[in-house]
Amino acid sequence: MVDYSNARVLMIATDGFEQDELFGPRKALLDVGVTVTLASLKTDPITGEKGGEKGESITPDALVSDVDPAEYQALVLPGGVGNPDxxxxxxxxxxxxxxxxxxxxxxxxxxxxxxxxxxxxxVDGKRATSWPSVRTDLANAGASVLDEEVVIDGKLITSRKPDDIPAFNRAVLEALSDA
Known part of the structure; x- marks a missing residue:
């Protein structure tokens, strides 16, 4: 059994995050004892989306401006359209x-x-995947784009969509267990 109690993961999101892509990985990490910090651009609750409709809200733990990357082993970035944009x-x-x-x-x-x-x-020279509409952007930035549920290139992990969350979570946890 892997001991994740010393692992610290940063998640960054803002309004418009895909609800399942934040709450699913966050829960998987918390369930095994990882310390997860959610940072955002504001301290007020941020609201997700699910299927294009307004979803659940969550209150961030920290401001992006106050985050020190040296304190974390991993960064998890949920999708949604408005959030990463x-x-x-x-x-x-x-x-x-x-x-x-x-x-x-x-x-x-x-x-x-x-x-x-x-x-x-x-992403230049890396293998990656994403939602279909982002793949051209990835290719234009120099990535080799694959259509797979999870693509791992070194310590870079990418997935396509909410249906891929179980594979995405497994990949993140496996990478943390090796870290």
């Missing part, structure tokens, strides 16, 4: 994504979240 316009969020990759830490992005990887300029 807003976050990729925030310079500090993009710096954090780049800092995790530069430090060779686990970075896991699902659905539309690879937009943040593209914005941080960290």
């Amino acid at each position: 807003t976050l990729r316009m925030d310079a500090r969020t993009v710096e954090i994504v780049k800092a995790f990759v530069d430090a060779d830490k686990i970075v896991a992005a699902i659905c539309h979240a690879p937009w943040l990887l593209i914005e941080a300029d960290v």
Whole structure:
């Protein structure tokens, strides 16, 4: 049995996150004893979406501006359309994504979240997947794009959609167990 009690994972999200892509991985991590910090652009509750409809809200634990990437072993980025589109316009969020990759830490992005990887300029030469509408952006940024439920390239983990969450969660937990 793997002891995850010392593992610390950062999740970054804002309004418009895909509900299942935040709550599913977060629960899987918390259930095995990982400490999860949810950071956002504001401290007020953020609201997700599910199937294009307004979803559940959650109150962030921290502001993106206060996050120190050195305190975490992994970064998990949920999708949704509005969430990563807003976050990729925030310079500090993009710096954090780049800092995790530069430090060779686990970075896991699902659905539309690879937009943040593209914005941080960290996918050139990497294998990755995403929601279908993001794949051209990934390819244009230099990634080799695959259509698989989870693609692992070193410590970069990407998945396509909510249906892939079980495989995404397994990949993140396996990477943490190796870290």
